[in-house]
Amino acid sequence: MKRHLTATLAAMLLAAPALAEIMVSDAYVRSSTPTSASGAAFMTLMNEGAEDDRLIAVSSDVAARVELHTHSEDENGVMRMSEIEDGIALPAGGMHHLARGGDHLMFMGLTGPLEQGSEIAVTLTFEKAGEMQVMIPVDHERKPDHGAMKHSD
Numbered sequence: 001m002k003r004h005l006t007a008t009l010a011a012m013l014l015a016a017p018a019l020a021e022i023m024v025s026d027a028y029v030r031s032s033t034p035t036s037a038s039g040a041a042f043m044t045l046m047n048e049g050a051e052d053d054r055l056i057a058v059s060s061d062v063a064a065r066v067e068l069h070t071h072s073e074d075e076n077g078v079m080r081m082s083e084i085e086d087g088i089a090l091p092a093g094g095m096h097h098l099a100r101g102g103d104h105l106m107f108m109g110l111t112g113p114l115e116q117g118s119e120i121a122v123t124l125t126f127e128k129a130g131e132m133q134v135m136i137p138v139d140h141e142r143k144p145d146h147g148a149m150k151h152s153d
């Protein structure tokens, strides 16, 4: 019996290499006006795997380019967006919130308006977990989370 279990476990390990497992939750995308040429997406990323991982690239058919952005305060106290150069780290068992006033996915050069209630297909590329496609609902009415950092939006 014990030998049988061991063999089963070995088969399972062979069938499922130790890839990082990323969960995406609470995602939405919005633009500041219906005719904006850019939009931003927010979500919670959870690394449920045993390996550290990193979100390194994002793409979507609805935009010419998708960048990883963060907000930071410049020397005059003004919040500015800038590109995150080396990706978003997701330690094993860790969680990262993309939220208004903080890190976000920036959609540049939208091919058309983001229609309220529709969904867009987005490909997230992780260093270890590889490519993952997610459907993100368009929600222009969503208010920033109460728990989020308090920045003017």
Ligand SMILES: [Cu+2]
Pocket: 040, 069, 070, 081, 082, 104, 105, 106
């Ligand atoms: Cu941005």
